[in-house]
Amino acid sequence: MLQSTQIALSKRLLAHLDAKTTDTVDAIAHNPVDAFTCTDRLEREWKQLFLGMPQYVGLSCLIREPGDFLTNDDLGVPILVTRDVDGRARAYLNVCRHRGARLAEGCGKAGRGFTCPYHGWTYDTHGHLIGIPDRRNFTGVEQALYGLTELPLEERHGMLWVAPRPEISADPSPNLEGLDEEFMSFGFADYHHHDTRVGHWKMNWKIAIDTFLEPYHFPILHKNTVGPIFFPNLCVVDGFGQNLREIFPRRGIVEMHDQAETEWDLVKHSAVVYQLFPNIVVVVQIDHYEIWRIYPVEGKPDECKVYLEFYIPEPATSEKAVEHWRRNLDLVLRTVETEDFPAGEGIQSGMRSGAQDHIVYGMNEPALHHFEKTAARAVGATL
Numbered sequence: 001m002l003q004s005t006q007i008a009l010s011k012r013l014l015a016h017l018d019a020k021t022t023d024t025v026d027a028i029a030h031n032p033v034d035a036f037t038c039t040d041r042l043e044r045e046w047k048q049l050f051l052g053m054p055q056y057v058g059l060s061c062l063i064r065e066p067g068d069f070l071t072n073d074d075l076g077v078p079i080l081v082t083r084d085v086d087g088r089a090r091a092y093l094n095v096c097r098h099r100g101a102r103l104a105e106g107c108g109k110a111g112r113g114f115t116c117p118y119h120g121w122t123y124d125t126h127g128h129l130i131g132i133p134d135r136r137n138f139t140g141v142e143q144a145l146y147g148l149t150e151l152p153l154e155e156r157h158g159m160l161w162v163a164p165r166p167e168i169s170a171d172p173s174p175n176l177e178g179l180d181e182e183f184m185s186f187g188f189a190d191y192h193h194h195d196t197r198v199g200h201w202k203m204n205w206k207i208a209i210d211t212f213l214e215p216y217h218f219p220i221l222h223k224n225t226v227g228p229i230f231f232p233n234l235c236v237v238d239g240f241g242q243n244l245r246e247i248f249p250r251r252g253i254v255e256m257h258d259q260a261e262t263e264w265d266l267v268k269h270s271a272v273v274y275q276l277f278p279n280i281v282v283v284v285q286i287d288h289y290e291i292w293r294i295y296p297v298e299g300k301p302d303e304c305k306v307y308l309e310f311y312i313p314e315p316a317t318s319e320k321a322v323e324h325w326r327r328n329l330d331l332v333l334r335t336v337e338t339e340d341f342p343a344g345e346g347i348q349s350g351m352r353s354g355a356q357d358h359i360v361y362g363m364n365e366p367a368l369h370h371f372e373k374t375a376a377r378a379v380g381a382t383l
């Protein structure tokens with residue numbers, strides 16, 4: 001993040017701290033519970049926000065070398081992402097052109113290409129079909145016409161963006177609107193993947209995202225985890241088109257009062273959270289990055305699937321480093337998986353109870369207003 005941006009944001013935080021205020025919007029908002037329970041709404045979201053837009057699928061470092069690959073099955077089609085022998089990242093449908101078996105599972109290293117586990121047809125990293133066992137019995141199969149089906153992919157700022165359908169552009173400009181400079185500064189491509197955790201939760205995908213978008217709950221829900229680390233109910237929020245950035249100051253930010261502005265290090269004294277519409281939450285921590293991917297489950301408005309990707313600056317090779325990252329990850333998981341998400345599941349079941357036809361966003365929850373309004377507008381709904 002540019003030093004000038006850090007200074008401007010820090011000044012806003014310090015002013016709030018002195019005045020005991022936070023960023024606000026002008027009025028509360030009501031969101032109908034239907035936004036989280038309605039199957040039709042989910043279907044519109046699925047088609048427009050997930051199948052109709054480029055999707056972040058991981059950092060470039062996940063496929064650092066030619067032949068490295070990852071798969072994604074959360075966007076309605078099986079996707080295989082790899083780096084070709086020339087170093088270019090590519091995406092294909094993970095479907096063998098013989099009888100349609102999956103070519104690869106999970107993630108790993110494929111070397112110079114992929115061999116179908118069913119009958120052994122082989123493809124190079126450019127997706128060309130290069131081998132058919134017992135070739136003489138496939139007379140008429142022109143190899144050049146039986147390559148893998150390619151999906152558009154763009155690699156930007158160390159992030160991989162894939163279009164889930166061939167006719168959609170993978171250009172992530174709307175996904176990163178106004179944030180290119182900041183994301184370029186993070187150096188994602190040089191980071192290392194440490195761990196990925198996956199969970200299925202009984203709540204709407206937007207409720208899972210909402211939990212990252214306000215610190216009003218920190219001193220209550222997180223009193224035994226991260227609550228004591230951060231100032232409660234204090235944030236600065238900025239919208240960038242569909243996306244937003246929210247800063248949660250750590251208590252140590254008061255040190256800045258005694259430092260020259262040129263020495264201010266906002267990342268050291270805060271958690272910087274980006275919500276990249278629709279379903280990505282990037283958390284910039286002091287010494288690592290957490291990237292959350294949250295997907296709806298098709299046809300089920302009260303379920304979602306959540307991935308936490310944990311990236312660190314150097315591979316953890318010493319015992320000390322392993323222990324350091326174990327403790328970091330443990331705190332994240334205890335906070336989110338034993339506090340935030342169970343609360344979200346409670347909200348979802350409450351929505352089914354008929355207790356209320358809407359929920360309320362306070363003026364002190366501006367990021368919630370921004371995200372939920374953007375999500376509603378994108379499918380022709382309103383708050």
Ligand code: FES
Pocket residue numbers: 096097098099100101116117118119120121
């Ligand atoms: S389905 Fe792939 S080789 Fe037969």
